[in-house]
Amino acid sequence: MAAAGSGAGGGGRSFSFKVVLLGEGCVGKTSLVLRYCENKFNDKHITTLQASFLTKKLNIGGKRVNLAIWDTAGQERFHALGPIYYRDSNGAILVYDVTDEDSFQKVKNWVKELRKMLGNEICLCIVGNKIDLEKERHVSVQEAETYAESVGAKHYHTSAKQNKGIEELFLDLCKRMIETAQVDEKARGNGSGQSGTARRGVQIIDDEPQAQSSGGCCSSG
Amino acid sequence: MSLKSERRGIHVDQSELLCKKGCGYYGNPAWQGFCSKCWREEYHKARQKQIQEDWELAERLQREEEEAYASSHSTQGAQSLTFSKFEEKKTNEKTRKVITVKKFFSASSRTGTKKVLTGKLREIQDVRTPSPSINRQVSIETDRASKEFIEFLKTYQKPGQDIYKQCKIFLEAMHQKRELSIEEQSECAQDFYQNVAEKLQIRWKVSPEKVEKAMDHIEKYVMTRLYKYVFCPETTEDEKKDLVVQKRIRALHWVTPQMLCVPVNEEIPEVSEMVVKAITGIIEMDSKRVPRDKLACITQCSKHIFNAIKITKNEPASADDFLPTFIYIVLKGNPPRLQSNIQYITRFCNPSRLMTGEDGYYFTNLCCAVAFIEKLDAQSLNLSQEDFDRYMSGQTSPRKQEPENWSPDMCLGVKQMYKNLDLLSQLNERQERIVSEAKKLEKDLIDWTDGIAKEVQDIVEKYPLEIKPKNQPLAAIDSENVENDKLPPPLQPQVYAG
Ligand SMILES: Nc1nc2c(ncn2[C@@H]2O[C@H](COP(=O)(O)OP(=O)(O)OP(=O)(O)O)[C@@H](O)[C@H]2O)c(=O)[nH]1
Ligand SMILES: [Mg+2]
Ligand SMILES: [Zn+2]
Numbered sequence: 001m002a003a004a005g006s007g008a009g010g011g012g013r014s015f016s017f018k019v020v021l022l023g024e025g026c027v028g029k030t031s032l033v034l035r036y037c038e039n040k041f042n043d044k045h046i047t048t049l050q051a052s053f054l055t056k057k058l059n060i061g062g063k064r065v066n067l068a069i070w071d072t073a074g075q076e077r078f079h080a081l082g083p084i085y086y087r088d089s090n091g092a093i094l095v096y097d098v099t100d101e102d103s104f105q106k107v108k109n110w111v112k113e114l115r116k117m118l119g120n121e122i123c124l125c126i127v128g129n130k131i132d133l134e135k136e137r138h139v140s141v142q143e144a145e146t147y148a149e150s151v152g153a154k155h156y157h158t159s160a161k162q163n164k165g166i167e168e169l170f171l172d173l174c175k176r177m178i179e180t181a182q183v184d185e186k187a188r189g190n191g192s193g194q195s196g197t198a199r200r201g202v203q204i205i206d207d208e209p210q211a212q213s214s215g216g217c218c219s220s221g
Numbered sequence: 222m223s224l225k226s227e228r229r230g231i232h233v234d235q236s237e238l239l240c241k242k243g244c245g246y247y248g249n250p251a252w253q254g255f256c257s258k259c260w261r262e263e264y265h266k267a268r269q270k271q272i273q274e275d276w277e278l279a280e281r282l283q284r285e286e287e288e289a290y291a292s293s294h295s296t297q298g299a300q301s302l303t304f305s306k307f308e309e310k311k312t313n314e315k316t317r318k319v320i321t322v323k324k325f326f327s328a329s330s331r332t333g334t335k336k337v338l339t340g341k342l343r344e345i346q347d348v349r350t351p352s353p354s355i356n357r358q359v360s361i362e363t364d365r366a367s368k369e370f371i372e373f374l375k376t377y378q379k380p381g382q383d384i385y386k387q388c389k390i391f392l393e394a395m396h397q398k399r400e401l402s403i404e405e406q407s408e409c410a411q412d413f414y415q416n417v418a419e420k421l422q423i424r425w426k427v428s429p430e431k432v433e434k435a436m437d438h439i440e441k442y443v444m445t446r447l448y449k450y451v452f453c454p455e456t457t458e459d460e461k462k463d464l465v466v467q468k469r470i471r472a473l474h475w476v477t478p479q480m481l482c483v484p485v486n487e488e489i490p491e492v493s494e495m496v497v498k499a500i501t502g503i504i505e506m507d508s509k510r511v512p513r514d515k516l517a518c519i520t521q522c523s524k525h526i527f528n529a530i531k532i533t534k535n536e537p538a539s540a541d542d543f544l545p546t547f548i549y550i551v552l553k554g555n556p557p558r559l560q561s562n563i564q565y566i567t568r569f570c571n572p573s574r575l576m577t578g579e580d581g582y583y584f585t586n587l588c589c590a591v592a593f594i595e596k597l598d599a600q601s602l603n604l605s606q607e608d609f610d611r612y613m614s615g616q617t618s619p620r621k622q623e624p625e626n627w628s629p630d631m632c633l634g635v636k637q638m639y640k641n642l643d644l645l646s647q648l649n650e651r652q653e654r655i656v657s658e659a660k661k662l663e664k665d666l667i668d669w670t671d672g673i674a675k676e677v678q679d680i681v682e683k684y685p686l687e688i689k690p691k692n693q694p695l696a697a698i699d700s701e702n703v704e705n706d707k708l709p710p711p712l713q714p715q716v717y718a719g
Contacts (some may be wrong), residue, residue: 014429016577030539048526051537053582068577071540075482077601078544081589082427088576 014064020086022110023095024103024155025074031160032095033069036170038146039099041160058174065174090177091123098128099136104144111151123176124153125169132159234579247667250452250507257671267341271363278367363445370442377435380425384435387417388443395447403454407568414571440571441511448510451569453561462560470555470592475612475619481545499525500554507557512570515562516580523583526550548590550636559591
C-alpha cells in the first residue's frame with residue numbers, strides 16, 4: 001500500500017469517504033460488507049469482532065481511497081435515527097432482497113428521505129441482493145432499473161453468497177464519489193481555505209511531491 | 222440472580238465525592254473535583270501560573286528556533302543530545318524547571334538571543350503577579366501536556382514551530398472570544414483545525430499520516446487548556462439537558478434487555494463482565510478533558526459491547542445488534558452529563574475524526590442511543606400503551622410477572638425462595654432509591670449554602686463596605702473660604718440719640 005502509485009500521473013491524492021448501508025432487516029447488508037471486506041459468508045469461525053463499521057483501502061488510478069462503511073440499524077423502531085447516521089455521508093448503499101417485494105418498497109422510502117435531506121451531493125446505489133435465488137425473484141429487473149434511473153441512482157445486482165457483483169458495486173461507487181468530490185472542489189474554486197463549506201465531507205489530501213522516494217516514510221507512521 | 226448481576230462493579234467511594242481540598246464540602250467534576258469555592262481559588266492561581274508558563278514556553282521556543290538556525294550548519298549529533306536532555310527534564314521537579322531550561326540552552330544560544338529575551342522577559346513581568354503558588358493537580362496536567370506537545374513538535378522541525386505559533390494565536394483568539402456564544406467559539410476551533418491541517422498538507426508537504434498524528438496532538442494541547450471554559454458553559458442549556466436525560470434514564474429503570482432485543486446473555490459470566498466494563502467505559506468518558514480521549518472511552522465501551530455480543534451469538538455484531546446493546550448500556554450506566562459531553566465533542570473535536578473515522582461511528586451510535594432514549598415510547602419497546610404507562614408511573618415492574626412463567630412442578634421451597642429473593646431485591650431497590658435521594662438532598666443543601674455564600678460574597682464584592690473619612694470639622698468650612706476677606710464688615714448695632 002505504500003507504493004500508492006505516485007508516478008501514475010493521477011496526482012497521488014487520497015480521499016476519505018463515508019458510505020452508509022441502508023435497508024430492511026435480513027436483506028443481506030451485513031453479509032454484503034463482510035463479503036467485500038473479509039471475503040467471508042456465513043462463516044461461523046469468523047474472526048471479525050464486528051461488522052457494523054468496516055474499512056477498506058483502495059487504489060483507483062493512483063488515487064488512494066479510504067472507504068468507511070457504516071452499517072445502520074434496520075429495525076423499524078430505529079428508523080427515526082436515520083438522519084443521525086447518514087449525516088455527512090458521501091454515498092449510500094440501499095439494499096433490498098430480490099425475493100422480497102416489501103424490501104424494495106422500503107428502499108424507495110429511503111431514497112426519498114435521503115434526497116430530501118442530502119440533495120444530490122450523495123451518490124446512491126440501489127442493490128438487489130440474493131440473485132442466487134433467481135427462481136424466487138419477486139422484484140422485476142426492469143422495474144428496479146427504471147426506478148433507479150428515475151431517481152438518479154445506479155442499480156446493481158449482487159449475491160453475497162456467491163460473491164457476485166460486489167467488487168463492481170464498490171469500485172463503481174468509489175469512482176462516482178471521487179468524481180463528485182472533484183466537481184465539488186472545482187465549484188469551490190480550489191480555494192480550499194474557505195471555512196464553512198470546505199469543511200464538509202471529503203478530506204482531500206495532496207501528498208504527491210514528497211522528496212523521499214523510498215516509501216519508507218509511510219511505514220514508520 | 223438479578224440481585225447479583227444488577228449492580229456489580231460500579232460503586233463510588235464517598236470520599237471521591239468530596240472536595241479535593243478537604244474542606245468538607247462536596248466536589249464536582251466540573252470544577253476538577255473541588256467545591257465551587259475552592260475551585261475558584263485554585264482556578265485563579267492556575268490561570269496566573271498558566272500565563273507565566275505560556276510565556277516561558279514561548280520564550281523557550283523562540284530560543285530553540287534561533288538555536289536551530291544557528292546550528293543548522295553544524296553536525297546532527299548535537300540535536301539528538303538535546304532530545305535526551307529534554308526527556309530527562311520531563312521528570313524533574315517543576316521548581317527546578319527554569320534552571321534546567323537555562324542549562325539546556327546555555328550551550329549555544331547565549332549570544333544572539335539576548336535582545337529578544339530581555340524584551341520578552343519584560344513582558345512576562347508585566348503579566349505575572351507576585352505570588353504564583355499553584356494548584357499542583359491542574360497545573361501538572363497542563364504542564365505535562367505542554368511539555369509533551371513541545372517534545373512532539375520537535376520531531377516536526379520547522380512545521381512544528383509553525384504549529385506552535387498557530388496554536389498560540391488560536392488560544393489567544395479563543396481568549397478574546399470567551400464572551401461570544403459557544404457556537405461561534407466552536408466555529409473558531411473548527412476553522413483552526415482545518416487551517417492547520419491544510420497548511421501542513423499544502424505548505425509543508427507533510428504526509429497524511431503525520432498530519433493526522435499532529436492534529437491529535439494539537440487537539441490535545443489546545444483542548445486541555447480550553448476545556449474549563451468551553452465544556453458545559455453557563456451560557457448554554459447543556460446542563461439543563463443533562464439533568465433531563467439523567468432523570469429520563471432513571472425513570473426507565475424498568476426496561477429489560479428483552480424489550481430492547483439485546484443480543485447479550487448476562488448469565489454467561491464473561492458476558493456480564495464485558496457489560497460491566499462497557500458501563501465503566503462510558504461512565505469514564507466524563508472524566509476526560511480532551512475530545513479524543515472522550516471518544517476513546519466510547520470506543521472502548523463499544524469494543525466491550527462487541528465482545529459481549531460475540532461471546533453470546535458467536536458471530537460478528539451488526540448494527541442491529543450493536544445499537545440496542547449500546548442503548549441498554551447507556552440505560553444501565555446513566556453516564557453523567559451525557560448531553561454536555563456529546564455537545565462538547567461535536568463542537569471541539571477534530572472534524573475529520575468524527576466524520577469518517579471509527580471513533581466517529583461509535584460516537585454517532587451514542588448520539589443515536591441518546592436520541593432513542595429521549596423519544597422512547599411504548600411502541601419502541603413493543604409494549605402496549607397501558608403497560609408502558611404503568612411501568613413509567615412505577616405502579617408495577619415488569620419483573621414481577623416472572624413468577625407466572627415458572628414451571629408448575631417447581632418445588633415449593635424453591636418457589637418461596639425466589640419470591641423472597643424478589644422481595645429482597647425490591648426492598649434493596651427502594652433502599653437504594655432512598656439513599657440516593659438522601660444524598661441528593663444533602664448535596665442540594667450544600668449547594669444551597671454554597672450558593673448563598675457565593676451570593677453574599679458577590680454582593681460584598683460589588684458593594685464593598687467603605688469607611689469614609691469623617692466629615693471635617695465645621696470650622697474648616699470658614700477657613701477655606703478665601704472670599705471671606707472681601708465681605709463687608711459685620712453690621713454694628715447703631716445707637717440713635719434719644
Ligand atoms: N441466498 C442468499 N442468502 C443471503 C445472501 N445474502 C445474505 N443472505 C442471507 O440472508 C440472511 C440475512 O443476512 P444479513 O446479512 O444478516 O442481513 P442484514 O441486512 O444485515 O440484516 P439485519 O442486520 O437484520 O438488518 C442471512 O441468513 C444470510 O445468510 C445472498 O446473497 N444469497
Ligand atoms: Mg445486519
Ligand atoms: Zn472545598
